Amino acid sequence: MSSSIGVRRLQPYLFFYPSLILVAAVSFVPLFYALRQSVHSADYLQTGGFVGIANYVELLRHGGGLADIGRSIVFVLGSLALTMPLGIGLALLLDRPMRFRAILRTVLMLPWIVSQLVTGLLWTWLYDGRVGPISHLLKQVGVNIAGPLTDTQWALPSLMVTNTWHSYPLVMVFTLAALQTIPAEVREAARIDAGSAWRRFRHVTLPLIRSTVLVALVLTTLHTFNTVTTVLIMTGGGPAEATQVLALRVFKEGFQFYRQEVAATAAVVIFGLNILFSIAYIRVLRADRG
Amino acid sequence: MRFGSFARRFIAPAALLLAAGAAHAQKIELWTFVGPGKENVRERAMADVIETFKAKNPGIEVNVTIMPWQQISPALLRASKAGQVPDVAMLYSPSMPAHIAAGTLSPLRQYLDAWPAADRADLVKLPETVDRKGEPFGVPWELRVSGMGYRADLLKAAGKRAPQSIKEWGDTAAAISSNDIAGIAIGFSPEAPSVAAGWFLTTLVGSGVKVLADDGKAAFNTPQAEKLVQWVLDLTRNKSALPTNVALQGLEQAQTLFIAQKAGFLPQSSQRFEFIRERSKLGENLKLVEYPGWDEGKPSPALVQSWSLVIPKGAKNSAAAWKLVDHWTSAPVQVASAKTAGYVPVRTSALKDPWFSEPKAETIRWAVDYAGKHPLKFDFPENTEALYDTWAKMFGSVLTGKMSPKEGLAWAEGEYNRRGGR
Numbered sequence: 001m002s003s004s005i006g007v008r009r010l011q012p013y014l015f016f017y018p019s020l021i022l023v024a025a026v027s028f029v030p031l032f033y034a035l036r037q038s039v040h041s042a043d044y045l046q047t048g049g050f051v052g053i054a055n056y057v058e059l060l061r062h063g064g065g066l067a068d069i070g071r072s073i074v075f076v077l078g079s080l081a082l083t084m085p086l087g088i089g090l091a092l093l094l095d096r097p098m099r100f101r102a103i104l105r106t107v108l109m110l111p112w113i114v115s116q117l118v119t120g121l122l123w124t125w126l127y128d129g130r131v132g133p134i135s136h137l138l139k140q141v142g143v144n145i146a147g148p149l150t151d152t153q154w155a156l157p158s159l160m161v162t163n164t165w166h167s168y169p170l171v172m173v174f175t176l177a178a179l180q181t182i183p184a185e186v187r188e189a190a191r192i193d194a195g196s197a198w199r200r201f202r203h204v205t206l207p208l209i210r211s212t213v214l215v216a217l218v219l220t221t222l223h224t225f226n227t228v229t230t231v232l233i234m235t236g237g238g239p240a241e242a243t244q245v246l247a248l249r250v251f252k253e254g255f256q257f258y259r260q261e262v263a264a265t266a267a268v269v270i271f272g273l274n275i276l277f278s279i280a281y282i283r284v285l286r287a288d289r290g
Numbered sequence: 291m292r293f294g295s296f297a298r299r300f301i302a303p304a305a306l307l308l309a310a311g312a313a314h315a316q317k318i319e320l321w322t323f324v325g326p327g328k329e330n331v332r333e334r335a336m337a338d339v340i341e342t343f344k345a346k347n348p349g350i351e352v353n354v355t356i357m358p359w360q361q362i363s364p365a366l367l368r369a370s371k372a373g374q375v376p377d378v379a380m381l382y383s384p385s386m387p388a389h390i391a392a393g394t395l396s397p398l399r400q401y402l403d404a405w406p407a408a409d410r411a412d413l414v415k416l417p418e419t420v421d422r423k424g425e426p427f428g429v430p431w432e433l434r435v436s437g438m439g440y441r442a443d444l445l446k447a448a449g450k451r452a453p454q455s456i457k458e459w460g461d462t463a464a465a466i467s468s469n470d471i472a473g474i475a476i477g478f479s480p481e482a483p484s485v486a487a488g489w490f491l492t493t494l495v496g497s498g499v500k501v502l503a504d505d506g507k508a509a510f511n512t513p514q515a516e517k518l519v520q521w522v523l524d525l526t527r528n529k530s531a532l533p534t535n536v537a538l539q540g541l542e543q544a545q546t547l548f549i550a551q552k553a554g555f556l557p558q559s560s561q562r563f564e565f566i567r568e569r570s571k572l573g574e575n576l577k578l579v580e581y582p583g584w585d586e587g588k589p590s591p592a593l594v595q596s597w598s599l600v601i602p603k604g605a606k607n608s609a610a611a612w613k614l615v616d617h618w619t620s621a622p623v624q625v626a627s628a629k630t631a632g633y634v635p636v637r638t639s640a641l642k643d644p645w646f647s648e649p650k651a652e653t654i655r656w657a658v659d660y661a662g663k664h665p666l667k668f669d670f671p672e673n674t675e676a677l678y679d680t681w682a683k684m685f686g687s688v689l690t691g692k693m694s695p696k697e698g699l700a701w702a703e704g705e706y707n708r709r710g711g712r
Contacts, residue, residue: 044392045371062708128543129535130472131550147535150479152690236481239538240686255364257676257712258388 031271037264044258055265063262064241065249069269072246075156075163076224076277082164083220087171088213092201094172095179105176112169120233123162124149127234149235152242159243162230167223171216178212179205214285221277225270246270317351318607318614319376321366323359323597335631342626343617350610363389366602370394375602377611383418383595384484384674386428390420391672395427396601401612402426413619414636418670419598428598431618432561432627433634435657436488436581436593439548439556439563443575444471452579455586456493456518459555460525466554467530474525474532475544475553478689482540483682488593489557489581490681493518495668496583496590506671508706511699519688519695526689537689557581559595560657564632578656580664591666592657596636628654673712680706 038055041048059065094105111119129135129147138145148154182205190204206213228251231237237244237252246266254263326340327333340352355376357365363385369375370392381389389395402410419428440452444466453459463473478486494501494515503509525532536547541558548556549570558566560578567576580589599615601608617623624635625643634657635641641658645651671677684702687693693701 044388045367046392124543128539128546130533130547130552146533147539150535150538152692232481234481236479236483236540236682238480238682238686240690240692241683252679256679257673257709258364258367258392259709259712 034264034267034271037260038268040261042259042261042264045260047260051261055261056269059262059265059269064244065246065266065269067241068244068246068249068266069273071156071242071244072225072270072273075160075227075243075245076221078157078160079163079167079224080217080220082160083167083171084213084217086164087168087216088175090168090172091175091179092205094176108172109169111165112173114166116166116227116229117233119162119166120230123158123165123230124234127158150239152240155235155239155242159231159234162234163224163227166230167220170223171213171220174212174216175209178209182208211285214281218278218281221281222274225274225277246273316349316607316610317353318378318610319353319355320614321355321357321362321376321379323357323362323380325354325356331631335627335633338626338630339618339623342623343614346617347610347613350613352614367392367394370602370604373604375604377601377605377607378614379600379602380431380597381428381600382597383416383428383430384670386418386598386600387670387672387674389600390427394602396603396605396608398426398429398601398612398615401616402429412621412637412639414594414596414638416594416596416598417668419596428600429615429619430596430598430636431624431633433594433596433636433657433661434559434561435634435661436485436492436557436559436595437578437656437660438581439558439566439576439578441466441551441554441572441575442577444554452577453582455582456521456584458586459582460521460531463525463555464528464531469530470552471530472533472536472547472553473530474555474557475536475547476532476555476557477539477541477544478537478682478685479540479543480679480682480686482542483678485541485544485557485559486685487678487681488595489590490518490685491668491677492581492590492593492666493583495666496581496588501668502671502677506711508677508703511703515699516695519685519698522685523688523695534689538686560634560653561632563653578653580660589660589664591664591668592661593666594661634658671711676709676712677706680709 037047039050039052041051041055090108094101094108098104114122126132126134127147127149129145129150132147135145135147148158186204186208190200226247227245228247231243231245231248232251235243237248247270250263250266250270253259253266322336324332324336326337328337340354343352344350359382362380363382366375366379366381366389375394414430414433416430419430420426445452445462448462448465450462450465453462459474465473467473476486476489477483491501494510494512497514497518499512499514500509522532522537526534526537536544536553544553544556545558545562545566547553549566551570551572556566563576563578567573570576580592583590599618601611601615605611619636621635621637621640624633624637624640625645627633628635628640628651629645632654634654640646646655680702683705684693684698687701688695688698
């Protein structure tokens with residue numbers, strides 16, 4: 001009897017602690033390792049002496065870190081500006097009864113299951129100024145474009161479009177799931193009372209799905225801040241550093257140039273930016289609820 | 291029963307059996323970017339190496355771990371830190387100096403000294419595989435020589451010969467180019483700058499200037515380098531000779547352009563040309579020529595790179611690992627690999643095989659001839675990728691009009707030195 005009570009008491013801990021240990025091993029340990037590395041010097045993988053904030057000063061003052069942060073923020077905001085309306089819009093479309101809805105839903109989900117590597121290779125070919133179909137089609141209608149990925153003005157917006165193509169299904173699925181939880185009578189009441197479709201969406205639908213959309217917004221933000229593969233494959237940070245974002249910097253410093261201290265410092269900065277953006281979103285959500 | 295008698299009867303035979311079993315089960319771990327298989331020529335060549343090794347060494351098993359070629363160097367560095375290294379690994383020559391500096395590799399002097407003098411002399415030596423004291427840390431198992439592929443049909447139609455100088459190269463590229471055909475397909479993107487930066491390096495060295503000072507600091511901000519960067523810039527201003535959108539791409543896009551028969555010249559590494567010939571269906575119209583220098587008839591030195599076999603420090607079965615290295619780099623295996631996959635052999639004696647006189651071996655003969663006549667004398671830095679990345683960024687800034695060639699070179703020199711060569 002007493003032993004079964006003991007097991008029952010232990011049960012939550014038996015479920016909780018293995019998960020905690022696993023999460024700590026794969027998330028917290030590398031994070032603390034990066035934090036520690038960012039305040040130490042390094043020689044390849046050998047950690048050197050404590051240097052305080054010297055690595056941060058070097059990254060931000062001389063290493064082009066500020067410009068990289070600026071590009072990362074522009075890349076994230078630009079991607080969100082395209083991804084969120086597209087994902088929500090498509091979810092609203094798929095929420096309506098229509099023919100071939102199941103097929104359309106599957107097709108629209110496809111970009112999500114394509115790896116970033118394949119996405120990068122596919123869009124590099126699409127954008128190619130000489131053998132790519134986009135420039136070929138534009139030429140047919142009299143628009144000569146030399147190749148957006150090799151143009152300092154167009155390279156980053158082109159990456160935003162690619163990132164949007166890869167990211168919108170996540171927003172679409174989240175939003176669609178939230179839309180389908182709205183009771184039919186609420187929809188009916190809104191249809192009668194709220195007037196235009198835009199007014200119905202703004203005053204009835206959006207408040208009801210806001211929390212879910214915000215979760216999708218946070219996830220898309222984190223995903224975009226941490227995007228390396230597509231940028232690495234499509235531009236490598238060029239031309240003239242026009243697409244050098246901070247996540248790419250982490251990868252290159254760590255795995256190409258073996259400057260672990262710089263990679264760790266940039267990684268910690270990205271982590272800080274992710275936290276800042278997430279806090280801002282949560283505050284918006286709380287303010288709305290209040 | 292006394293203990294001595296017991297030991298003689300039971301323990302000693304059991305120990306012998308255990309030792310025999312252990313010797314039979316000896317296993318070496320190999321990290322490679324291509325595994326044994328039947329899918330393509332590289333896999334078949336690899337399968338042949340492993341099978342012939344196992345036939346020669348029946349007590350040794352080879353466990354193959356395949357990973358993308360770019361991942362081997364960082365993975366080996368991490369494995370070294372974790373104490374979980376393989377027994378043998380392939381390393382690309384530009385990555386060797388970083389590993390030598392990081393102390394992840396075992397010196398191979400004791401093994402190489404055990405070879406007969408003729409075998410040592412027969413093996414091609416690469417500066418990247420030794421440290422500054424001359425201690426060897428890797429043995430190349432294949433070679434690749436950078437050079438220039440060109441469309442013989444386009445040159446013939448324009449009444450041009452294969453270019454003998456940089457100026458002639460630019461003129462010919464302009465002559466064969468059109469709205470649909472780029473004269474030269476070379477990409478300076480930081481995404482994959484190795485071919486373009488390698489060409490820049492050999493041409494600079496060929497023009498007689500130092501690229502790096504003796505202390506490893508950048509010394510490439512010279513009038514000769516400025517002239518070369520200006521030449522590239524001028525080519526892009528003649529839009530078809532080297533379109534800016536081609537010059538700012540990576541090497542794969544440049545290669546794709548050539549395969550699509552939309553470019554006249556393609557600087558590239560020798561091991562790729564057979565693939566390009568097959569894919570582009572150019573056949574005999576794809577020819578190779580050395581990188582031209584500034585003076586007519588004096589080509590730039592040949593950039594030779596290799597995949598080397600290394601034994602990481604802390605390898606559990608280094609003696610067995612060396613047996614694999616020894617086998618792989620032996621003349622018969624080198625000949626077999628050349629025949630199967632077109633690899634350039636690392637032993638000069640291998641070239642005596644009659645197969646190398648056949649038309650199939652034309653690219654190999656060209657590569658060996660170029661490397662033998664015009665060797666590149668350059669001490670590669672600890673991290674060649676950092677040097678190449680800096681140059682790629684510099685070309686990006688110059689070709690997009692953000693900097694003049696002089697400003698670009700000054701920036702690149704300062705940037706490379708600020709980063710301490712990494």
